[in-house]
Amino acid sequence: MGRPPLDRQPNTRLAYWMSRAHMGNNRLARLITERAAAQGITGIATDESRVRAWLKGTVPRDPVPRLLADVLSGATGTDLTLADVGLPGETGPTGIRSPWTRTGALTSLSQIIRSELMLPDTRTGPDAADVLTSNDLLAPLQEWLLSQPDDADTARPGHRIGMSEVDGIRQITTAFRDLDNRHGGVLSRSAVLAQTDTVLTLLKTSTYTEAVGRELFSAAADLASVAGWMTFDAGRHTAAQRTFVSALRAAAEAGDKRIGAHILQCMARQMSHLGHVDDALDLVALAQYGARRDLTPAAASMLAALEARFHAITGNTADSEAAAARALDAYERVQPTAEAPYMAFFDLPELQATLGMAHQIAARHLDGTARTRHVRRSADLVQQALDARPEHRRRSKAFDHLGLARTHLAGSNPDAAAEETARCLQLLGAVHSRRVTDRLGELYREAEPFTTTAPGRDLREQIHDRLTTPTGPGI
Template identity: 75%
Template sequence: MGRPPLDKQPNAPLAHWMTQCGLSRNRLARLVTQRGAQQGISGLATDESRVRAWLKGSIPRDPVPRLILEVLSAETGKDLTYADLGLPGESGQTGIRSPWTRTAAIAALSHIIRSELMLPDTRNDADAATVLTGHDLLEPLQEWALSQPDGATPQGPPGRHIGMPEVEGIRNITSSFRTLDNMHGGVLSRSAVLAQTEAVLDLLRTSTYTEAVGQALWSAAADLASVAGWMSFDAGRHGIAQRTFVSALHAAAEADDKRIGAHILQCMARQMSHLGHPEDALDLVALAQYGGRRRLTPAATSMLFALEARFQAIIGRVSDSDTAAGRALDAYERVETGSEDPHMDFFDLPELHATLGMAHQIAAKHVQGPARTSHVRRSRDLVSAALAARPGHRRRSMAFDHLGLARTHLAGGEVDGAAEETVHCLDMLGAVQSRRVTDRLGELYDEAEPFASTAAGRELREQIHEAVLATR
C-alpha cells in the first residue's frame, strides 16, 4: 500500500456539521469571529474565503480550531470533538493511547461512530496506510492484560433505569448482525451495526443501572463494537476497523471480560495478517493468550493456537506451525457442546479444519519434495472436510473454503482443480460482498501467474480479473 496523498483533502466532516447546523460559510465566519471577540481574541479577520479554504483542507491556526469546535458544539447541542470536525487538537483522547477509563471508552467509540456514519463508504486503498503496526500498535495495548474496570460513572444527566432484559436485547441484536455478516459479508450491514453501536453508547451515557448490569452492559457493548470493527475490516475499511477494535478492547476492560478482550485481539490479529504483518499478528495472539490466561474456554484456546499455526506458516516457521496445530487439535478435544460463549459460535470443527488446512497450504510454499506433497495433501483433506461440514448460512466461509482449495491445488501444480474451485467461489460473489474475499482472489491471481502460459492458467486469471473488476 502506498502512503496517503500529501495533497490537501476536502474536509468532509466540517462540511457535514456545517450542513447539519444550516450554517453558510459567511455565518460560520461571523460566529467564530464573535466568539473570539467574547474571549478577548482580536485580529482574527475570519471571513467567507477563510472558511472556504478550511473546507478545501487548509488547517486554521490556533486558537481558531478551538473556536470552530465551540461554535459547532453550541449550534448542534452535541459534545463534538476535533476529530469529528476533521481538525487537529485535543480530541478527547480518543486514539490508541486513550486512558483505560470508562469516560474515555465512551468518548472513543462515540467519535468513531459519528464520524463513520456521516462519511460515504469508500474502499480507498490509502486507508490501509493509516493502520498502526509494530511497536506503535502493540505497546499501548499491553496494559489491557492487567487492566481493571475504572468504575467511574461518566458525567451526564441520569436517564431511565435499565436491567438485564435490555442487555439481553443487545446480545440478541449482536447475534443477528453476526448471522448477516456470515451470510453476506460486512459490506451490506456495516452502517446498520455502527448505528446500533451508537444507540448502545447512549445507554451507557445516560442510563442508570446496578454494578452487575453495568458490567454485563459493557461486555455486550464491547461485543457489538467488535462486530462493527469486523464488518469494517471485511469491507476494506482498515483504519476505522482498527480504531473500533481498540475502542472495543477498552470497553471489554471496563467489563473485566478477558474472553471478549481476547476475541477482539484475535480479530485484530487476522487484520494484521491480511495486511501483510504476520509478526504483529503473532504478537496480538500472544497478548490474547496471556491476557486471557485461566479464563479462556477450550474453543478460544484452540482458535488462538490455530491462528498461531497459520501465522507461523506465513513467516516460514513450518516446525513451529506444526506444533501450534497439534495444540489446537488437543484443545478442541476438550470443547463441550453448549458450553462456549456466543461470540465463539463461529469456531466449530469446520472452522478449525479450514484454519489448519490453510496453515498447511501456506507451509507447502516453504518446503520442497515429499514434505511439500504431504502439506498439500493435508491441506486438501482438511479444507475439503471443512467445506463439506459448513452450516448453510456460513456462505462467506464457504467462499473462503473454495478459495483455499483453489490455492492448495495450485500449490500442488493442479491448475484444473484450482479453476474448478475458483468458479465455485466466483458464483458466490453476488450473495457475498466481502473485500477480504476479493483481496484473496487477487492473491490467487498472482499465484496463478506461473501457469499463465497454459490455456487453463490464462482462463483462470482472466476469470478472476473480470470478477474482481466488477466488484470495484
Template identity: 60%
Template sequence: MRVGSRIGSSDIKSIHAITDMFRDADNRHGGILSRKAVIAQMADANALLSSAAYDETTGRALFSAVADLGSVAGWMTFDAGMHKQAQRIFITALHAASEAGDKALGAHILQCMARQMSHLGHYDEALDLVSLAQYGARRHATPATRSMLSALESRFHAILGQVNESERAAGAAEELFAAVDPRQEPAHMAFFDEAELSATIGIAHQISAKNDYSPGRARRAERSLQLLGRALELRPEHRVRSKAFDHLGLARTHLTVGEVTGAREETQTALALFEVVGSARVGDRLAELHDEAEPYASAPEAAELREQIMTVVAG
C-alpha cells in the same frame, strides 16, 4: 453512578440482539453492505456509556455488550478493506472489554486484530497478538477460544516457516476442540465450529506444503484438501463468505502441487460466491490466487483461471 437515564437489562439485551443481527448479515453478505449501519449503532451504544446511569454490575454488562458490537463493527470494516478505521474500532472495543473485565471477549477481539495483521502481511505481529490473547485469557478462555487461538497459532507459524511449531499448535487445537460444548460458549464464539477449525488447520497445512520442497509436500497438500473439503461439508448455508474462502483455499492447495484443473474448478465456485458477497478480503485472496497461478500461465486452464479472476475482481 453516572448522571442520565437509567439503563437496564432490556437495553443490554437490545444491544446483543442488534449485534447478532449484524453478525449474521456479515456472514451472509460480507462487511461492505452493512458497515455504515453497524458504525451508526456503535455510536449510539457508545453514547449510552457516556450518558446513562448504571450500577457496577450493569455497567460491566453494558461495556461487554458494546465491546462485542464493536468487534463486529471492526470486523465488517476490516472486511470492507478499510484497515486504519478497523484498527481504531478494534482498539476501542478492546478498551470496552477491559472495562467490563471480560477477558474472554478481549481475547476474541485480539484474534480479530491478529487476522487483520496477517492479512496485511505483518505475520510476526499477528503471532504476537495471538500469544497476548492466550496469555490474557488463560484463566477465563472457553475451550472454543483456546482451540481457535491454537489453530491461528498453527496458521501463523506455517506462514513464518516454523513447520514443527505449526504442527504442534494444530494438534493442540484439535485436542482442545474435543472439549467444546456449544451450549456453554458465548455468542461471539458461535462461528468457531468444526468447519472453522478444519478450515484454519487446512490452510496451515496448505501453507506448509507450499514451502515444503521435500517428498512431504504431497502429504501436506492431501491433508489440506481433506480438511478444507471437510470444512465445506460442514459449513452452514448462511456462512457464504466462509465458503468462498474454503473454495479459494482448495484452489490454492491444488496449485501448490500443480493440479491446475482442480484449481480452476474451485476458483470458478469461489468467483460465483464473490459476486454475491461484499468482501474486499475475498477480492484480495482472489488477487493472490491470480499471482500464484502465473507460473502455470502457459497452460490454457491456468490462463483461463487468471482471466476470469481479472474480469470479476476488476469489474
C-alpha cells in the same frame, strides 16, 4: 479569512456536523459571531463566504475554531473536539497510548466511530501503510493485562437502564454478525457504526448499576468488534485497527478477558492479512496469556489453530503442527451451549478450514513427499469444511473454494484449481468483501507459473474479468 492548508481538501467533517445540526452557512456564521460577542471576544464578524471557504478547506484563525466547535456541539448535543469538525487542535485521548480508564474507553471509541461515520463511503481503498506494527502496537496493548474497571458513576442524571437494554444490544450484535457472514462487511459497515454510536450515547448519558455497567461495556466491546471486523473486511485497515483497540478498551472496562481475547484474535487476523505475521503471533500470545484463566475450550482451540497457520507462514512447520495438535485437543472439550455468542462462528468446519490452510501454506515451504502429504491433508480438511459449512456462511464458503484452489495449485493441479475458482466467483454476487478480493489477487499471482496450460490461463482470466468489471472492486 484564515490560512489555507498546503494540500487543501474539502472539510467533509465540518459539512457532516453542519448537516446533523440542520445548519446552513449563514446561520453558522451568525451563531459564531453571537457566541464571540457573548464571551466578550471582539473583532469576530463571520459571514457566509467565510463558512464556505472553511468547507473548501481553509482553516480559520483562533479563536474561531473553538467557537465553531462549541456552536455545533450545542446544536447537535454532542461534545465535539476540533478534530471532530476537521480542524487542527486538540483531539482528546484517542491515541493508543492514552490511559486505560473509563473516560479513555468511551472517548476513544466514540471518536473513531464518529470519525468513520463522517467519512464518505467511497473511501474504501486500502490504507495499510498507516497501521501500527511491532512495538508501536504491542507495547501499549500490554496494559490490557493489568487494566481494572473504573467504578461506575451512578450519580449522574439520565435515564436508568438495566439488563433488558444489554440484552437488546446483544441481539442486535448477533444480527449484524449474521449479515457479515452472509454478505461480507462492505454493505453493512455504516449501519453497525451508527448502532455502535447509539450504544455509546447510552453509556455516556444513562445511569446504571455497577453490574449493569460491566455488562454494557462488554456488550459495547462486542458490538464494536463487529464494527472493526466489517471495517477490516471493507479494506479500511487503519480505521479497523483503531476500532479494535477502542473495543479492547471497552472490554477492559468491563473486566471481560474473554471478549478481550476475541478482539485480539481479530487483530491478529488483520496483521496476518497485511503480512505482519510476527505481530499476529504476538497478538495471539497476548490473548492466550491475558485470558489464560478464562479461556473456554473453543477460544483455546481457535487461538491454537491461528497459531498453527501463522507458524506455517513463517516456515516453522514443526511449531505449526504442534499448535494444530493443541487446537484439535482443545476442540474435543468444546460444549457449544457453554460458549459466548461471538464464538458461534468457530465450529468444526472453521477449525478444519484453518488447519487445512496451515497445511497448504506449509506445503509451499517443502518439496517431495512432505509437500505431497501436506497438500493432501489440506485438500481433505478444506473439503470437509466446505461440505459441512452452514448455508448462511457464504463468505466462508467463498474462502473455502479459494483455499481449495490454492491447495490444488500447490499440488500442481491447475484443472481442479480453475474449477474451484469458478465456484468461488459464483458466490460473489451475494458477498461483498475486500478480503476476498485480496485473496483472489494472491491466487491470480500464484497461478502465473501455470499460464502455459489452458486451465491456468482460464483461472487467471476468470479472476481478471471479475476484478476489472465495474462492480469488481466493490467485492
